[in-house]
Amino acid sequence: MTMGPTPQESALSIGPIAIAPVEAPPEVQDLVPAYETRGVWRLALDVFLEHRLAVFGVGVVVFMVLFCFIGPLIYHTNQVDSNLNDSFLAPGAGHVLGTDQDGFDVMGRLMVGGQTSIEVGIAAAFIATAFGVIWGAVAGFFGRFVDAVMMRLVDVFLAIPPLFLLLFLASAFQPITLMTLIIVVAIDAWLIPARLVRAETLTLRTRDYVQAVTMMGGSGARIVFRHIVPNAIGTIMVNATFQVADAIILVAALGFLGLGIPLPATNWGRMLSDGVTFIFDGYWWLIYPAGIAIVLTVVAFNFIGDGLRDALEVRLQKR
């Protein structure tokens, strides 16, 4: 037996076979670009941009943010003092979308209310995701007793229907401010990311690279935050986007039920519940603008979430 590779082996191994570089003719070289090494994020962006509804969603969200936060700088209205002489004015010159029962300009109110809805939606989704990720990763990584206790607590929270928990918390945190509203919605929302990340951690922690870090003496915190969480980032980001949509609905629902931030602050849900009182008086401008704003924003975030899922969750990708 010689030590050299048999002909069969050398056909399979790559080493000793030299492939002569094939030079393409100059005219083809110009047409076919050399393989550029594109990063994961660049690839994800390309997939995302192909998702037309997701791009539409981004457009709507950008529009809504500009409308609510830049709008009041251009379209000046008084949103602090009520003016009963001007209540229920129909849309027209001076008041683009008319005025409500207290004489507030509806268009201006839509901007102010939208600020609360968007701020609380994004902040609550962020806090809920951050907390849920840590909770789920810790439970999944340590497993056994820690996991059992931590996840049973999640089960306990999940056993309470979300709106009941939300109303209970809102009634307990009276009077509601912007900060307490964010916390209340976040307490309602952290359970789903916690469960998702735990499941993800359970599969990730058996991977070779995590095992390798353990062998090298990496601490638990290092494994969780440097290795597991970054690898679950796709799932986390997709879920966070859906969380924003859900949080905006929850804030609107709370406002609708009269447990939002007290006057003169408002949000879209509260505008709706005020408008419902006058539903048979033909004041359509008290219902449709706020309702359409809620649905449009929520649908937009859901579209973005769908697009992100296509882009980031590689396992679901067809390509």
Next chain:
Amino acid sequence: MIGYILRRCIQAVFITFGVTLLVFLLLHLLPGGPARAILGPRATAVAIAQFNHDNGLDQPIWVQYGTYLGHITGLGSLFGGHGWSIDFGYSYKLNQSVGSLLAEDLPKTLVLVGLSYAIAIIIAVPLGIYQAVRRNKVDDYVLTGASFIFYSMPVFWLGIILIVLFSETLTHLPSEGPQGATVGDLFSQFSALILPVVTLALGTIALFSRYMRSSTLENMVQDYVRTARAKGASETRVLFLHVLRNALIPILTLIGLSISFIFSGALITEALFNFPGIGLLFWNAAIQQDYPVILGIIVVAALATVAGSLLADILYAVADPRVRYSR
């Protein structure tokens, strides 16, 4: 199998107790406590001390929790020699026991939820199958789009649109839910029942039909379907005898798991239509900070949710021999 069911039952009991403990703890972490909420910001310290003493709120928290647990499980009265009776406490605001409030309002919510579920299943199952058969054709796209719209619409907005359409513009259905103390009163005002039930059902139809469509699609490419076709079974027979049975299994689970979703929807629906169920009761209690009522309803709602997911697990194991857990 029996061991599995038993284990899940014990887990369910623990979760329900967990809920009571959690809510109880949260309640007692409140700044000021219930006394401040009930007696108002101008109540004197003496009045608050008196209120706390009357309601046993000056006891240590574990004593309070033990007493409460004894009351809601009926063990307290059993060992006290008064026979077995469950006691959810007494409303701060409504001059009625929480138990009698629940007995009055819970059946009405169950009617609302039950009717919505029934309608949702009757419509969503055939709809999902139809969409699966006509997959990626125009009518499938239209129906998928419609279900997306209904699914992402908040319940309150959907209800408002229905009120505008059917009680103002097109027809004159009542915009308020049926009023009355008993379930019989609900059915005697049947036209008033329509809008709340439809509001709650539409979102549920959207949810169920989405699952039914994908579940049917998943099953239509299975080997057993090819076998049935190869043996000469007609397309209808394959669809309704072979595929339907398997496609319904995830829906069974979904029904059990969607109970907390439906209860949340029922709360909004009841608030919008002034429908006298536990959702409306809970809403009013939350606004008035009537904690015994809040606590009682949360326990009942959690019980329903836990029972729902337990039932889903058991039905799943019963309906599908492949997933009988041996763990």
